[in-house]
Amino acid sequence: MRGGRLVLALLCLLLILAQLPAHLAARLLAAACAEQCRLVATSGTLWQGQGQLYVASGKDWYALGQLAWQLPAGDALASARLEQGKLVWSAADRIDLDGISLPAAALFSQPALDLPLGSWQGTLQLRATRLQWAPTSSLPRASGELHWLGAASGLLAGRPLGDYRLDWTWDGQAASAVVSGGRPGEIRVDGRIEPARVHGKLELQGAAGTALAPYLRLLPAVSGGGDGYYTVDYRWR
Numbered sequence: 001m002r003g004g005r006l007v008l009a010l011l012c013l014l015l016i017l018a019q020l021p022a023h024l025a026a027r028l029l030a031a032a033c034a035e036q037c038r039l040v041a042t043s044g045t046l047w048q049g050q051g052q053l054y055v056a057s058g059k060d061w062y063a064l065g066q067l068a069w070q071l072p073a074g075d076a077l078a079s080a081r082l083e084q085g086k087l088v089w090s091a092a093d094r095i096d097l098d099g100i101s102l103p104a105a106a107l108f109s110q111p112a113l114d115l116p117l118g119s120w121q122g123t124l125q126l127r128a129t130r131l132q133w134a135p136t137s138s139l140p141r142a143s144g145e146l147h148w149l150g151a152a153s154g155l156l157a158g159r160p161l162g163d164y165r166l167d168w169t170w171d172g173q174a175a176s177a178v179v180s181g182g183r184p185g186e187i188r189v190d191g192r193i194e195p196a197r198v199h200g201k202l203e204l205q206g207a208a209g210t211a212l213a214p215y216l217r218l219l220p221a222v223s224g225g226g227d228g229y230y231t232v233d234y235r236w237r
Helices: 002-018 023-032 103-110 206-216
Strands: 037-044 046-055 062-070 078-082 085-091 094-098 102-103 120-132 142-153 162-170 175-183 187-194 195-203 222-224 230-237
Touching: 023 046, 023 175, 037 103, 046 103, 062 102, 062 103, 078 175, 102 103, 103 120, 195 206
Parallel strands: none
Antiparallel strands: 037 046, 046 062, 062 078, 078 085, 085 094, 094 120, 102 120, 120 142, 142 162, 162 175, 175 187, 187 195, 195 230, 222 230
């Protein structure tokens, strides 16, 4: 008899857990990101639900779109979709992301980055990104692509700057990346980011050269300028 009551109690508990509402995920997410993100208009359960995701940057809030999640999800521990992007937690030591997008201002206006104030424009998108944890390290190794599409900034009079791609890696201690992109016929960038150094080549032609050259001359790490070709070499300790 006691065994039957215990089984019944366990079944009731499992039923309650299975029906935990999705708004509990919103509370957990807000706590995890120190109230800098919000999940609103939730529906479903804690295990399979959806809601609208917002992130804060300074005093502003940015809508990232609909977030839908499921855990477990087939062979994966968990999966989520943010608009057209996806996140798959496929194993205890691996997370893959692809197509995750957010407004450029949502990142570049973060106070922790201490970047100059300006209306950062365009869309940032993570593609083919993987985080992998080693058993002996609390920090993951990671690699992926970061695309800045439709780049522009109020610091440069809002002039269209084109599209850029950052192929990056993080070995658990330091980051490195290859930078490429620009605006056809006007801007071309090829460079590298290494520990304690950023260097590369920049080409400006036509109206872009006329508009952007005065800004480049203000930067001590930039040299050249003849025929629109510049060299960038910035180092720090």
